[in-house]
Amino acid sequence: MLLPSPQQLRYLVALADHGHFGRAAAACAVTQSTLSAGLIALERQLAAALLERGTAVKRPVFTPLGLELVARARTALAALEAVAETAAMARDPHSGPLRLGVIPTIGPFLLPRLMPALRAAYPRLRLWLREDLTERLVAGLEAGRLDLLLLALPAAGTMETLPLAEDPFRVALPRGHHLANRDSVPVAALAGERLLLLEDGHCLRAHAEAACGLPRGLANSGDEGFAATSLHTLVQMVAGNLGVTLLPQLAIDGGVLGDSPVEVRRLDGAAAPGRMLALAWRPRSPRSAEFAGLAPVVAAALA
Amino acid sequence: MLLPSPQQLRYLVALADHGHFGRAAAACAVTQSTLSAGLIALERQLAAALLERGTAVKRPVFTPLGLELVARARTALAALEAVAETAAMARDPHSGPLRLGVIPTIGPFLLPRLMPALRAAYPRLRLWLREDLTERLVAGLEAGRLDLLLLALPAAGTMETLPLAEDPFRVALPRGHHLANRDSVPVAALAGERLLLLEDGHCLRAHAEAACGLPRGLANSGDEGFAATSLHTLVQMVAGNLGVTLLPQLAIDGGVLGDSPVEVRRLDGAAAPGRMLALAWRPRSPRSAEFAGLAPVVAAALA
DNA sequence: GGAGCATGATCGATAGAACCGATTGAAACC
């Protein structure tokens, strides 16, 4: 079978991405004529029409088959990259760019400690950071825009996960709150309180609801008309006597409380309420071993 | 990122397959010098040692990284082939080579009817047949040596399956057997009989054991020292009064009984004892649509 | 309606890569 050349597939994918011959060619670092000729050659080799020729003008229009082939070309190119990347990692591990995604309820509290540690352990690693909600990070990982995620389990998506450490939930109460008398607060006692949580989309919200045995979306139900957008905001709301909340131990250790008049207590529940911090990457990634090797450094920064 | 050329990856895979530069080169339709130079160029591009150079002689020895890259090269080449194949199928469906694997308890009874039907429906299809046990067929499918399987569910393996038709089990009894008095035989009645089955490895054996609620490997337990190797043999053993057996309706319709003094009766059980005939192919195969299109033809041959 | 503009296809020339055939170097076998 005559295989299509990777270069031609790159042209095809670039054209799909940019919707413009000239810009696609620039992205491939070739001239427009080269890209155009390459695509025509590809169509001839495959004996199939990939683009609507002649009629449309303003932007290239793909045939249904063309779109299908774009998708397959992406996976083929990714597979080729995996070959090269495997070799690169074997030659020189823990170096080069690493695009790390972190969720907002971990990043601000762990990165100040983690980044120096990583820099010290792997000086040749060039770390790019992206902070976003779990769902968008997972999408970025699957699309190849990110290499590694630092998130909280459980999380949905097809990825390899490596649990790092349990991150237990604590109750945050306004100073002088009646529940603050005790050493620890039973989960059941929260039923009588106004429970404030992050806005929807944050995995911490779902995890906290699960920990309290709440059905999804019960907390914050329209009371104030707005939900907290960060743990710092949430602490301010608790300090302002608007209610109580759950905070992960990691955030408390990371100084989310500042000098707010807020007290934290342990939370007693059937199954140690909390979340599991973890690393995640694409299954069969060439860098799996490298990523797993980072785990001790991250775990040390957590401890 | 500089991608490795598909040709060089083919050299690498061919060398792994043949263990010999000259034969690998012949398989790639190039001279030995070309293949050798190609591999050296690949090693230089990846800046990694793939082969143990200098020391060993009698056959090429791969480094651990080399073996890893061979595996990744296989998947990359398969992905490239999928691009070309997708285009080929869109251009000219139901044509070209189709490597079909069939299990021995289906093939002899279905193919005589199926092959002419397929030839009539898709004259340009060039059908290659391989008859083997389910496990080996699935391995062949996953390795890319086969394109499509015709087998019985349930079966293990990562593949897309399309159920075609139920194939109920019948009881085969020697003529004059006391169970032959009735119209149908309850599953429970088989407990008192010597149940003959195919030798281990045949999925029909496992399916029959499951249908009878038997633990695996109970039937045929060392009685005669040998198990049947085909359904034809099995019928002869029943005719010889060695015991009773289960036969799929498909085999009976296909004439497995011949003129043996064997009678068949329906089998009464909780959940209609039988197996499900199905087509199976690699997930995301470019030819999924084509294979699914074959289903009606196969189903017609079954009816 | 015609000039100007943007976009993609085409053409000729060229540099680099792939490949072949022959040869060399080295280890193993008889």
Added chain:
DNA sequence: GGTTTCAATCGGTTCTATCGATCATGCTCC
């Protein structure tokens, strides 16, 4: 020790991907 097998190397040839320039086409705006 001579022979055989095997892989690496070398010089020459062919092929092809690419460039720069040009052409064809359809839209936009005056």
